[in-house]
Amino acid sequence: MxxxxxxxxxxxxxxxxxxxxxxxxxxxxxxxxxxxxxxxxxxxxxxxxxxxxxxxxxxxxxxxxxxxxxxxxxxxxxxxxVGQRLQLNLEEKKLEIYDAQKQTLVYIDIPDADVQKDIGKEHALVKDQSFPKIDSEKGTITVYSGRLKALCTFGIPAGYENYPPETWTTxxxxxxxxxxxxxxxxxxxxxxxxxxxxxxxxxxxxxx
Structure with a gap:
């Protein structure tokens, strides 16, 4: 094209x-x-x-x-x-998603977020990897933001345990x-x- x-x-x-x-x-x-x-x-x-x-x-x-x-x-x-994760605010440790079930914007606090910065797309931690990574046993979700160059792991928010991976995908x-x-x-x-x-x-x- x-x-x-x-x-x-x-x-x-x-x-x-x-x-x-x-x-x-x-x-x-x-x-x-x-x-x-x-x-x-x-x-x-x-x-x-x-x-x-x-x-x-x-x-x-x-x-x-x-x-x-x-x-x-x-x-x-x-x-x-497709993805319903709209923004990741590392400073305030908040996550904005479009909740497809409620059909509205939701702002979720992720106070326990573990953030690794300066992670470019060619970094070994993210290259050839697919995100989000949902660990049901640990109860965590790991997402990657190319714009922020950040890898972020946080606990699965209460009430969102059974939401699909697209919820946390941008x-x-x-x-x-x-x-x-x-x-x-x-x-x-x-x-x-x-x-x-x-x-x-x-x-x-x-x-x-």
Missing amino acids: NMKPVLLIAAAALMLGVAGCDTSKYGQVEQGKVIAFDKDAQIVTVVHDTNIDPSNPKYDKMPPVVFKLPANPKEIGPLPK GDEVRIYFKPESGQAGTRESPFQARRFMNITQTNIYKK
Whole structure:
């Protein structure tokens, strides 16, 4: 896929939205993390990043927004990895997740968190490893944050003993260009139709 047109159009649409232009005419851009993806139906669910800042994202807008992927395969980047872990705050020892059962954002205290920092993706502790690692016998979960370069182990929170691994997995960051049409609500029953879908996490925009 040629990513240059996607990047240019997405950037232009974002600027138009910020400038207060008529987005019904020029379209809109959604950016956030993927918390659900139905591959058969080609429907993706995203929690919006209100900061749109790679160094300081903020996933706090509810409800999640639902999109139907573009009909043209050439307008679709790599399909997304799903996860409900939205943010890991090492300083405050808090974890933000999207609780799929409660259908809401939940902020969990992890005071017992054991954190190892400066762990790059090529570090022996994480290279060729898959996360999260759930140890039922010890009652712990280990997650890795590439953005923070941190490996974090914490006790399984009370009430979350039987939650699936996706709860502690971070989903891909994506950018979606769309033009809302009459009758579309951005819900599972009435998803927005995406015109272009870019997987930021899995796309190297500098690759020639």
